[in-house]
Amino acid sequence: MNAGCEPEFPPWLRPPLERLLGLSAEGQLPSGLLLTGPFGVGKGVLARAFLQRVACTRADDALLPCGNCNGCHAFLGGIHPEILEVTPEEVGKEILIEAVRGITDFLSLSHSGPARLVLIEPAEAMTVNAANALLRTLEEPPAGAMIVLAATRSARLPATIRSRCRLLRVPPPPVATVRAWLGDCHGSGMAVDEALAASLNRPLGALELIRDAAAVENWRQDREALVSLLTQDTPFPTVTAFRQCDLKSLIPRLQCLLLSAHYYLATGLHNDFGRLFDRRVLEAFARRLGRHELAQLSLESLRWQREADAPLNPELRCESMVLRLTNGNA
Numbered sequence: 001m002n003a004g005c006e007p008e009f010p011p012w013l014r015p016p017l018e019r020l021l022g023l024s025a026e027g028q029l030p031s032g033l034l035l036t037g038p039f040g041v042g043k044g045v046l047a048r049a050f051l052q053r054v055a056c057t058r059a060d061d062a063l064l065p066c067g068n069c070n071g072c073h074a075f076l077g078g079i080h081p082e083i084l085e086v087t088p089e090e091v092g093k094e095i096l097i098e099a100v101r102g103i104t105d106f107l108s109l110s111h112s113g114p115a116r117l118v119l120i121e122p123a124e125a126m127t128v129n130a131a132n133a134l135l136r137t138l139e140e141p142p143a144g145a146m147i148v149l150a151a152t153r154s155a156r157l158p159a160t161i162r163s164r165c166r167l168l169r170v171p172p173p174p175v176a177t178v179r180a181w182l183g184d185c186h187g188s189g190m191a192v193d194e195a196l197a198a199s200l201n202r203p204l205g206a207l208e209l210i211r212d213a214a215a216v217e218n219w220r221q222d223r224e225a226l227v228s229l230l231t232q233d234t235p236f237p238t239v240t241a242f243r244q245c246d247l248k249s250l251i252p253r254l255q256c257l258l259l260s261a262h263y264y265l266a267t268g269l270h271n272d273f274g275r276l277f278d279r280r281v282l283e284a285f286a287r288r289l290g291r292h293e294l295a296q297l298s299l300e301s302l303r304w305q306r307e308a309d310a311p312l313n314p315e316l317r318c319e320s321m322v323l324r325l326t327n328g329n330a
């Protein structure tokens with residue numbers, strides 16, 4: 001691990017990478033591979049390491065690509081003739097049918113190498129039309145074609161697509177493994193343990209918090225909104241604070257706060273996430289709501305999370321969430 005914080009390849013991704021390279025060496029790669037696992041576990045890192053390793057002309061028996069050969073350079077520059085990456089045009093947007101038609105065109109070109117590889121990430125961002133177009137390619141894949149679908153919420157993919165793919169799950173690594181991997185990383189000034197707790201123990205989320213000042217700012221804003229929820233007697237300052245936040249990061253953190261309060265009531269102890277807040281304030285919040293209400297709110301927060309993608313008015317949504325959360329003490 002170096003001080004500039006470019007950590008080594010995540011050790012929990014080595015076994016699945018070995019497995020993929022083993023299949024490749026045996027000529028047994030599936031035409032469709034569904035790579036799934038929790039958000040921030042490194043599915044994209046794994047998929048790209050695999051693609052680059054296939055492109056690498058100098059890796060020999062090494063697990064990882066060399067990073068210096070023509071194949072690696074072409075891959076890293078996004079111009080490798082046998083590899084195509086398909087992502088939304090903007091983060092959080094959909095993958096449209098035009099992009100999937102591009103895959104069909106790409107795979108129909110004649111090629112010299114042993115395989116043509118496509119990565120779609122996140123695969124659940126495909127529209128229904130895009131998924132239907134992809135299904136036709138998965139049903140009759142051209143020889144040597146492999147399509148890797150990386151998805152956090154694979155249940156959102158049509159069952160017809162899932163059934164055409166071989167499944168490879170990337171389980172979340174133990175926290176101790178991630179802590180060791182992050183080692184003495186620094187940059188943004190955030191300590192490893194705080195970054196781990198604030199990112200809900202998601203390895204790549206913690207790395208981002210350690211490296212990236214904007215991610216830290218986002219965390220501080222979310223934390224401020226949650227502190228307001230814990231401390232304010234009236235809902236309106238909290239509504240204002242929630243409106244400053246990105247609901248996609250705030251809601252999972254809110255869920256962790258509810259879980260931390262529940263954990264305290266059940267055990268009298270504080271979990272990692274709970275320790276990021278003032279102990280007495282969190283305890284008073286937990287007692288005020290009680291276990292039943294905390295469980296109810298956790299359930300409702302799952303619905304809020306699903307709706308966070310929908311194009312509804314975020315201001316109204318913040319208000320209804322906070323009013324529901326403060327119902328008991330309004």
Ligand SMILES: [Zn+2]
Nearest residue numbers: 056066069072
């Ligand atoms: Zn190379």
